[in-house]
Amino acid sequence: QVLLVESGGGSVQAGGSLRLSCAASGGTYWINWINCMTWFRQAPGEEREGVAAITTDNRSTYYADSVKGRFTVSQDNAKNTLDLQMNSLKPEDTAMYYCAADWRSCGVNWSNVRKYTTWGQGTQVTVSS
Numbered sequence: 150q151v152l153l154v155e156s157g158g159g160s161v162q163a164g165g166s167l168r169l170s171c172a173a174s175g176g177t178y179w180i181n182w183i184n185c186m187t188w189f190r191q192a193p194g195e196e197r198e199g200v201a202a203i204t205t206d207n208r209s210t211y212y213a214d215s216v217k218g219r220f221t222v223s224q225d226n227a228k229n230t231l232d233l234q235m236n237s238l239k240p241e242d243t244a245m246y247y248c249a250a251d252w253r254s255c256g257v258n259w260s261n262v263r264k265y266t267t268w269g270q271g272t273q274v275t276v277s278s
Contacts, residue, residue, distance in 0.1 A: 164238065167238065168232060173250065184205055186203055197247070219236050
C-alpha cells in the first residue's frame with residue numbers, strides 16, 4: 150500500500166514562492182503501481198480542485214488554468230517524490246494542498262477527485278496580501 154506525505158507548506162506574502170513535496174513510500178511494488186500523481190487544493194467552504202498532475206511513465210503534465218505559468222509540477226524518481234514549485238503566489242492560492250495517486254494515467258480526467266484512491270494528509274499554504 151502506498152503512503153503519501155506532503156511537506157513544504159507555510160505562509161508567504163503575495164508574489165512569493167513555495168515548493169511543496171509529496172513523498173511516496175510503501176515498497177517498490179506499490180511505488181511502481183503509481184501512474185498518475187496529482188496536487189489538489191481545498192479552501193475553506195470550497196470543493197477540492199485539481200491543481201497540477203503528472204503521468205509518471207511519460208511525464209505528461211496537466212495544470213489548472215488558474216495556475217498555468219506560475220506553478221510547475223515535477224517528479225523525482227530517485228527520491229519517489231512529487232514536487233510543486235509555486236511562484237507568483239496570490240491570496241486566492243490559500244488552501245490546504247493534497248497529494249493524490251492513482252494506478253491509471255492522468256488523462257483528461259486528471260482533476261476528478263473520484264479518480265484517486267490514495268491521498269496524503271495535506272499541507273497548508275497561506276498567502277497574505
